[in-house]
Amino acid sequence: QVQLQESGPGLVKPSGTLSVTCTVSGASISSYYWTWIRQSPGKGLEWIGYIHSSGSTSYNPSLKSRVTISVDTPKNKLSLNLTFVTAADTAVYYCARNRGGSNRPLGGWGQGTLVTVSS
Amino acid sequence: DIVVTQSPDSLAVSLGERATINCKSSQSILYDSNNENYLAWYQQKPGQPPKLLIYWASTRESGVPDRFSGSGSGTDFTLTISSLQAEDVAVYYCQQYYSSPPYTFGQGTKLEIK
Numbered sequence A: 001q002v003q004l005q006e007s008g009p010g011l012v013k014p015s016g017t018l019s020v021t022c023t024v025s026g027a028s029i030s031s032y033y034w035t036w037i038r039q040s041p042g043k044g045l046e047w048i049g050y051i052h053s054s055g056s057t058s059y060n061p062s063l064k065s066r067v068t069i070s071v072d073t074p075k076n077k078l079s080l081n082l083t084f085v086t087a088a089d090t091a092v093y094y095c096a097r098n099r100g101g102s103n104r105p106l107g108g109w110g111q112g113t114l115v116t117v118s119s
Numbered sequence B: 001d002i003v004v005t006q007s008p009d010s011l012a013v014s015l016g017e018r019a020t021i022n023c024k025s026s027q028s029i030l031y032d033s034n035n036e037n038y039l040a041w042y043q044q045k046p047g048q049p050p051k052l053l054i055y056w057a058s059t060r061e062s063g064v065p066d067r068f069s070g071s072g073s074g075t076d077f078t079l080t081i082s083s084l085q086a087e088d089v090a091v092y093y094c095q096q097y098y099s100s101p102p103y104t105f106g107q108g109t110k111l112e113i114k
Helices: none
Strands: A003-007 A018-025 A033-039 A045-052 A057-059 A067-072 A077-082 A091-098 A106-109 A113-117 B004-007 B010-013 B019-025 B039-044 B051-055 B068-073 B076-081 B090-096 B109-113
Touching: A003 A091, A003 A106, A018 A033, A018 A091, A018 A113, A033 A077, A033 A106, A045 A067, A045 A091, A045 B090, A057 A067, A077 A091, A106 B051, B004 B090, B010 B019, B019 B039, B019 B090, B019 B109, B039 B068, B051 B068, B076 B090
Parallel strands: B010 B109
Antiparallel strands: A003 A018, A018 A077, A033 A045, A033 A091, A045 A057, A067 A077, A091 A106, A091 A113, B004 B019, B019 B076, B039 B051, B039 B090, B068 B076, B090 B109
8 A cells, every 4th residue: 555755844934945755655656646735724725736757747827936846766756846935835745646647536645744934 | 727615614413414515616527528527525634634535526435434425517516424423523625636737625614513
């Protein structure tokens, strides 16, 4: 059974770059789509974007100018970078595996990692 | 972007009673070529990530109790819990994954015991 584990810096300063990693175990990253989602404290879910193991990506237009998702297939890891962060980017960041293609539901989620943007 | 709106925002139901949560999309998410509705339901308990319950609007995920069911088509969808159990207390989200991103979520419905 696939397991996903996010890890991040915990605290990022405003205008800095947020970097979160998702380590996948129990399955290969290859041939799947992987999605990043975030949840601000006490709020709902926001779809950030996805990546295929081939490297193709799609991003939420609201974040597109600041976000980069990448994949390291040999290490079975995904990465999310978000630049020029503000307090509004404070959230729990989740990675999840799509069930099938790019436009498919999210079948397995990591536990998430909280990233706080504050000086 | 497709806007997904859930109702109600919160709901209190007695144990053993039926709970119904609604989800409405701003445009049809029924794909004509395969006659599938591109809608999923997730359950999120406190301190946990969301868990997939239902996809294609009405297909139950493996291991999900059969008291959970999904229905609807086009723009209007419903998640029904036929007989509420204590462990069903959670926030429920619907998500559309139709066509092009972003694949938006509803705002969530908090389900509590009355």
